[in-house]
Amino acid sequence: MASKLFDRLRRTIFKEGAQSSETNGTDDFPESSELEDDTDCVSARLSGTLCFEGDGVLESEDTGDASGPDSDSDFFGESLDNACSSTDASPMGPSPKSSNMITRQLQENWRSSRTRSVPEKLIFEVTDASVVHETNSKYVLYTIHVIHSGMFDKTPAVITRRYTEFERLHSRLRRHHGDDMEGVYLPRKKLRKNFVAETIAKRSRAFEQYLSHLYSLPELRTTPTFLEFFYLGDLRAGQMLMRVGRYEESLGSFLNALRLQEKLGCHQLLHQNHFQRVHWFFTLSALVSCFQDLEQLSEAQEHCDRALQDLAPSQEAFQQHQLHPLLIPLLQSNVRLSWKISKDKRRWEALLQEIQDQGIDIGNQPNLKELLIKESIEDSEGAGRAKSKCEDTL
Structure with missing residues (x-):
């Protein structure tokens, strides 16, 4: 939806620019590449709640462009398109007519969503990625919120995991449930730039989609291996503190x-x-x-x-x-x-x-x-x- 709106704006502006150049003899219209860059900027501004901490995140070769688009999860695809349509971050803001149309569509969608039952499912959202420095190691720790959709979740649960823990989960599931793991992929390790913000952001989105994919498969979401990945660490930590x-x-x-x-x-x-x-x-x-x-x-x-x-x-x-x-x-x-x-x-x-x-x-x-x-x-x-x-x- 956002791309269609930008194409429409581009054609309208191009016509106005062409008429202006014919009458004034000058061409003040920006290049299409600039519009494309600004579209990327809109995507970046409409990013999710993921934030980065730790000095290692700043190791990008170009710190100004390191953050990249922050949310490409399938769960939020439609809402992002709607948000892009009504944002004021475009080179020229949408006309009042188109804004009213978008508002009316959002209101209709909201009314229809209230009348139909929304199936409840789990959303796995990476909300933080911190670079952790230890004596002989350095790794990224991902904070993941587990949230019920279809309702206001007053009690979201939180886990923190690093890449090696995801890798261990994937290995165990493939070993015990190989047939069910067909088509389930874990993001690969990289030899370099593992602590660059762009890499961390892409991997965060990949982890969200990975967990969502596993949970969508009934044969896997009820297995002890999958379930224990989430809560067993808290049980052991709680027992140690109790002792x-x-x-x-x-x-x-x-x-x-x-x-x-x-x-x-x-x-x-x-x-x-x-x-x-x-x-x-x-x-x-x-x-x-x-x-x-x-x-x-x-x-x-x-x-x-x-x-x-x-x-x-x-x-x-x-x-x-x-x-x-x-x-x-x-x-x-x-x-x-x-x-x-x-x-x-x-x-x-x-x-x-x-x-x-x-x-x-x-x-x-x-x-x-x-x-x-x-x-x-x-x-x-x-x-x-x-x-x-x-x-x-x-």
């Missing part, structure tokens, strides 16, 4: 891990995927423990209740004493928390009493924090598919 008593910092990691698992639909895979089940209950239990230590009792009870809704055993599992190790500590925590905040605790008290009547010593169980600190958070690639400690039966 040294830094509960407020660990709380942030666990909350981000929970948001990521929710957006990726991990809670819908509890009965299909062993590791998703382990990681989901670990996340909820860790949040209970952190909120308790920070004296945020209502939040602790809310997450405790959420975990117990899925952990409550079936009658058959109950009779065979096949109880999840986190069940009793969570029940005990929920009863205490519910009593403190004056919430109904009779359901969980009854279940706890029923477990005790089955001959299980509920008083000789490790508490919730002890279980979480000792737990080894394995991924689907490690431990030879061995069961987690939190999946052993009592």
Whole structure:
């Protein structure tokens, strides 16, 4: 749409310039190459939210032109075209008639979009790319927001990843899901100019499209390898912080891990995927423990209740004493928390009493924090598919 508008403006200006040159004997019309350059300028001005930090980004041979167009993602193609049509960055602003037409079209599109249901999907947007200098290495760290589309997302989740982590993900997916990875490509490494702003911007857009492509394939978006790429780092970081008593910092990691698992639909895979089940209950239990230590009792009870809704055993599992190790500590925590905040605790008290009547010593169980600190958070690639400690039966 933007290119058509520029072509129309170019032809109109050319006619006016030709008439002016015939009457005045001079040609003041700019060369077409200048218009093309200005079109590029419009694209650059309409760039996304990506920003660059770090001295390494300034290593471009021409720092004035290093940034380049900033957003060529397929998700925003149509909106960028509309934005280009109404921008005032062109050599000559659009006529009032064309501006009114564009405004009317936008209003009609907005009204129609409100009447039809917008399918919900995930958007992966690189919002920052920072050059990190370490003792013996230098790399670019990409910050990626994971956002629900089709609605206002109040709780976007964030990950930070470097190229080698994307490369590891790609390698694992190709090794275990080679047939499904046909046509999925990762941007290649470059021998030079890896820290130039233009390279970083292009690679950022490529990472967005790469993750979007993977997520669009049902066979890949539910695999443990793909899911763990997003949240497993937060779980491990949160556990390390919890071990040294830094509960407020660990709380942030666990909350981000929970948001990521929710957006990726991990809670819908509890009965299909062993590791998703382990990681989901670990996340909820860790949040209970952190909120308790920070004296945020209502939040602790809310997450405790959420975990117990899925952990409550079936009658058959109950009779065979096949109880999840986190069940009793969570029940005990929920009863205490519910009593403190004056919430109904009779359901969980009854279940706890029923477990005790089955001959299980509920008083000789490790508490919730002890279980979480000792737990080894394995991924689907490690431990030879061995069961987690939190999946052993009592």
